[in-house]
Amino acid sequence: MISPRNQAPPLNIGAEELWSVPAGRLLERLETTAVGLDAGRVQERLKANGLNTAAAVKRPPLLLQFLSRFRNPLIIILLIASGLSAATGDIASFVIVFAIVTISMTLDFVQEVRAQNAVEALRRSVAVKATVRRDGSSQSIPIDQLVPGDIVELIAGDMVPADSRLLESRTLFVNEALLTGEPYPAPKQAGDTATGSENAVGASNAVFAGTSVISGTATIVVCRTGNHTALGHLATSLAEKPPDTAFTIGIHRFGMLITRFTVLMVLFVLVVNISFHRPVMESLMFALALAVGLTPELLPMIVTVTLARAAMELGRRKVIVKRLSAIHDLGAMTMLCTDKTGTLTEATIRLVRVIDGFGAETTPAFGYAYLNSRFESGMKSPLDEAILSAHPFDMTGWEKIDEVPFDFERRRVSVLVEHGDQRELIVKGAPEDLLRLSGRYAAADGHEIVLDDATRQTFAATLDSLGAEGFRALGIATRRVERNHATAAITDEADLLFAGFAVFLDPPKATAGAAIQAMAAAGIGVKVLTGDNELVTRHVFAEIGIPVTGVLTGDALSHLSDEALIGQLSRVNLFCRVNPQQKHRVLLALKRMGHVVGFLGDGINDAPALHAADVGISVDGAADVACAAADLILLEHDLSVVREAVVHGRSAVQNVSKYVLMGSSSNFGNMFSMAGAALFLPFLPMLPIQILLNNLLYDVSEIAIPFDRVDEDSIAAPVTWNVSEIERFMLIFGPVSSVFDFLTFSALLHLFGAGEAVFQTGWFIESMTTQILVVFAIRTRHGLFRSRPRGFLVGMAFAAVAVAIALSLLPVGRWFGFVPPPAMFFVYLAAATAAYLALVEVTKMYFYRDPARRTRGYG
Ligand SMILES: Nc1ncnc2c1ncn2[C@@H]1O[C@H](COP(=O)(O)OP(=O)(O)OP(=O)(O)O)[C@@H](O)[C@H]1O
Numbered sequence: 001m002i003s004p005r006n007q008a009p010p011l012n013i014g015a016e017e018l019w020s021v022p023a024g025r026l027l028e029r030l031e032t033t034a035v036g037l038d039a040g041r042v043q044e045r046l047k048a049n050g051l052n053t054a055a056a057v058k059r060p061p062l063l064l065q066f067l068s069r070f071r072n073p074l075i076i077i078l079l080i081a082s083g084l085s086a087a088t089g090d091i092a093s094f095v096i097v098f099a100i101v102t103i104s105m106t107l108d109f110v111q112e113v114r115a116q117n118a119v120e121a122l123r124r125s126v127a128v129k130a131t132v133r134r135d136g137s138s139q140s141i142p143i144d145q146l147v148p149g150d151i152v153e154l155i156a157g158d159m160v161p162a163d164s165r166l167l168e169s170r171t172l173f174v175n176e177a178l179l180t181g182e183p184y185p186a187p188k189q190a191g192d193t194a195t196g197s198e199n200a201v202g203a204s205n206a207v208f209a210g211t212s213v214i215s216g217t218a219t220i221v222v223c224r225t226g227n228h229t230a231l232g233h234l235a236t237s238l239a240e241k242p243p244d245t246a247f248t249i250g251i252h253r254f255g256m257l258i259t260r261f262t263v264l265m266v267l268f269v270l271v272v273n274i275s276f277h278r279p280v281m282e283s284l285m286f287a288l289a290l291a292v293g294l295t296p297e298l299l300p301m302i303v304t305v306t307l308a309r310a311a312m313e314l315g316r317r318k319v320i321v322k323r324l325s326a327i328h329d330l331g332a333m334t335m336l337c338t339d340k341t342g343t344l345t346e347a348t349i350r351l352v353r354v355i356d357g358f359g360a361e362t363t364p365a366f367g368y369a370y371l372n373s374r375f376e377s378g379m380k381s382p383l384d385e386a387i388l389s390a391h392p393f394d395m396t397g398w399e400k401i402d403e404v405p406f407d408f409e410r411r412r413v414s415v416l417v418e419h420g421d422q423r424e425l426i427v428k429g430a431p432e433d434l435l436r437l438s439g440r441y442a443a444a445d446g447h448e449i450v451l452d453d454a455t456r457q458t459f460a461a462t463l464d465s466l467g468a469e470g471f472r473a474l475g476i477a478t479r480r481v482e483r484n485h486a487t488a489a490i491t492d493e494a495d496l497l498f499a500g501f502a503v504f505l506d507p508p509k510a511t512a513g514a515a516i517q518a519m520a521a522a523g524i525g526v527k528v529l530t531g532d533n534e535l536v537t538r539h540v541f542a543e544i545g546i547p548v549t550g551v552l553t554g555d556a557l558s559h560l561s562d563e564a565l566i567g568q569l570s571r572v573n574l575f576c577r578v579n580p581q582q583k584h585r586v587l588l589a590l591k592r593m594g595h596v597v598g599f600l601g602d603g604i605n606d607a608p609a610l611h612a613a614d615v616g617i618s619v620d621g622a623a624d625v626a627c628a629a630a631d632l633i634l635l636e637h638d639l640s641v642v643r644e645a646v647v648h649g650r651s652a653v654q655n656v657s658k659y660v661l662m663g664s665s666s667n668f669g670n671m672f673s674m675a676g677a678a679l680f681l682p683f684l685p686m687l688p689i690q691i692l693l694n695n696l697l698y699d700v701s702e703i704a705i706p707f708d709r710v711d712e713d714s715i716a717a718p719v720t721w722n723v724s725e726i727e728r729f730m731l732i733f734g735p736v737s738s739v740f741d742f743l744t745f746s747a748l749l750h751l752f753g754a755g756e757a758v759f760q761t762g763w764f765i766e767s768m769t770t771q772i773l774v775v776f777a778i779r780t781r782h783g784l785f786r787s788r789p790r791g792f793l794v795g796m797a798f799a800a801v802a803v804a805i806a807l808s809l810l811p812v813g814r815w816f817g818f819v820p821p822p823a824m825f826f827v828y829l830a831a832a833t834a835a836y837l838a839l840v841e842v843t844k845m846y847f848y849r850d851p852a853r854r855t856r857g858y859g
């Protein structure tokens with residue numbers, strides 16, 4: 001016999017070992033080197049250590065997922081009860097009950113798993129990737145494929161993929177807010193001894209999964225992956241569950257509503273039957289079948305399939321959905337916050353010229369800007385790219401000594417450089433700040449002149465006129481330092497020598513104005529939150545034809561209390577020079593006002609707001625932190641795509657609401673009449689198996705609901721879930737359905753003189769027909785014939801009705817206790833169905849008489 005090759009044990013590095021052991025020893029322990037692992041070793045470790053994901057997000061195996069459906073207490077009791085009746089000889093009914101239960105579960109399960117798989121495949125296409133050294137080269141792979149021993153390169157904007165030790169680092173700052181709650185960037189540095197390691201993630205020579213790189217670069221060796229990371233521990237201990245959204249809460253409340261009614265009805269039926277001395281077993285089965293009939297068991301499937309379908313369609317429109325339920329939030333979204341670059345502008349930033357404070361072109365300032373952009377180690381901003389691609393610049397002789405990395409509070413970056421025997425600090429950043437920090441300026445002939453108030457004002461005027469013409473600008477300044485000045489610090493950014501302005505053009509997007517107007521027409525307000533200055537942004541607004549209704553700058557914002565901010569929010573649609581925390585704050589304030597808020601952004605500075613938003617939207621190619629925080633990824637940076645996504649979100653919610661309204665009205669009414677009929681009939685109004693069969697066919701007819709068309713006007717405004725509205729619907733349309741049931745009772749008893757079996761068959765047919773066909777009335781708020789359903793829905797509904805009638809007429813029907821009713825019954829059936837639908841139509845007109853109701857959703 002060949003025994004399987006012994007699987008290597010998982011490679012585990014202790015949490016302490018990670019930072020306390022010298023780096024060389026750690027590499028030995030991990031059996032790796034600076035050039036990385038080879039493919040064979042990676043495979044071995046993937047097998048032993050598993051994927052690099054937190055356990056909570058892993059799905060259990062398919063079979064378990066399937067079996068877990070049977071955990072439903074109703075189903076268990078039903079199966080036990082039918083098992084008992086089998087023991088007393090009624091094997092046929094056990095087989096049928098079992099078959100019906102299994103078929104409907106399988107149907108449901110297959111639909112749902114297929115939908116989930118399709119969505120998962122899309123989601124993987126935007127998985128966050130890491131640059132890893134393997135087999136002697138650098139490759140980009142999804143971070144769940146990382147194993148201990150992998151050597152990974154990090155740059156600003158990257159997510160740290162796993163708990164790792166730093167091998168090399170340059171001016172590295174990371175955001176550890178997720179683990180420590182500390183919002184300010186923490187410095188990190190490669191080294192054998194760690195400082196600040198008193199708390200688990202404090203070690204200065206290690207970085208941890210769930211944190212992100214704010215600035216600088218690093219090379220790391222992965223030590224602990226998946227569950228073993230500090231984040232993994234956190235995730236499992238919090239039993240990670242996505243936060244409840246308005247929609248999930250609504251669904252839950254609907255479930256509770258139905259459960260309450262179900263319990264009441266089952267108890268009622270049991271009490272009545274037992275007090276009439278009917279057989280206990282039969283009464284129990286009857287009550288249970290009723291309960292099964294009432295349960296909206298397809299709801300999870302309908303929800304998943306509508307969402308998945310929307311996600312697939314959005315995928316074709318180049319929008320990738322990472323969190324499925326975000327689609328509902330999109331449907332309910334009332335406010336969208338967005339950044340400027342790429343949304344309002346083309347994001348094809350070009351350096352047009354470099355000028356001095358008086359507006360004359362100057363060359364030295366370009367050289368400084370170029371050096372600063374080249375030496376800067378953070379994530380290159382589009383402004384840097386524009387500078388670097390403007391002209392070539394000869395860098396020979398220039399050397400970088402140190403850097404003060406860019407951050408969104410200071411809005412500038414400094415590099416300390418050396419050329420020959422001179423050292424200088426080159427600062428580049430928000431121009432108004434650089435002017436403020438400068439004490440002198442370089443004249444055209446190279447002389448240094450003191451920046452007096454008058455000149456300062458001239459320079460500021462030059463800057464303003466740039467902004468008014470729509471040019472973006474960065475200020476450039478320098479400062480000569482001593483030769484022994486070895487490190488750069490923020491405090492060095494003072495008393496600067498002003499060199500000039502780098503002037504950029506980022507043309508406004510031609511389609512942006514129309515896109516914002518379309519959003520407004522769809523009931524969604526748009527606010528722009530940018531780190532850029534007011535004049536430039538105002539110019540962009542003017543170009544795209546959108547009025548600025550009010551402006552708040554970051555400075556002004558920092559002086560407002562939360563209440564004062566909320567007071568201003570409805571007026572202000574432009575926020576300028578705001579930092580990441582302020583973007584976050586505005587977002588929270590909007591949420592507090594009751595808005596469902598979306599946030600669209602692509603920068604490191606957008607990540608906090610993306611996290612907090614109801615719908616976080618980012619774009620392909622954005623900083624990893626932004627992508628990781630987002631629920632939706634746009635493959636094309638365009639506002640009009642968001643508008644389309646909103647339409648899909650609203651349609652999805654409306655389709656789910658069709659199912660819910662069906663279940664809570666007609667189906668509910670039928671079960672209700674059944675319970676009532678049990679009161680005065682000498683026999684059961686329908687056999688338990690017949691009720692289950694009824695339920696199965698009804699479910700099948702509803703499979704098409706996620707694919708149905710929705711009325712234009714029902715998705716014209718944000719759609720929110722409203723349980724009290726559903727309750728009202730239930731209390732009006734349920735009885736309407738019962739009226740016809742009782743009509744059918746008396747027709748069957750008196751007109752057709754039906755005995756037990758014929759009565760049950762007749763009623764089965766009538767309730768199936770009305771309950772299924774009413775979907776055409778309930779699916780729209782308009783007249784039945786004014787709104788065209790999708791062919792699939794029509795097909796499924798009529799097929800289900802046909803099967804129900806055929807089953808009761810064909811010989812197989814006898815297994816279910818059916819006996820063909822007289823031919824005249826079908827004439828009655830046609831008339832009653834038509835009358836029922838007509839009555840529902842009239843009731844609908846009454847129900848939706850308030851026009852506001854017609855466009856607002858419940859669902
Ligand atoms: N590479 C850089 N070097 C120096 N300063 C920079 C750099 N990138 C950005 N800044 C400064 O920081 C400010 C804010 O950055 P940025 O414009 O990216 O913010 P934002 O909120 O993402 O803007 P947007 O809404 O346009 O996306 C810029 O206006 C500029 O003054």
Ligand SMILES: [Mg+2]
Nearest residue numbers: 339341602603
């Ligand atoms: Mg940005």
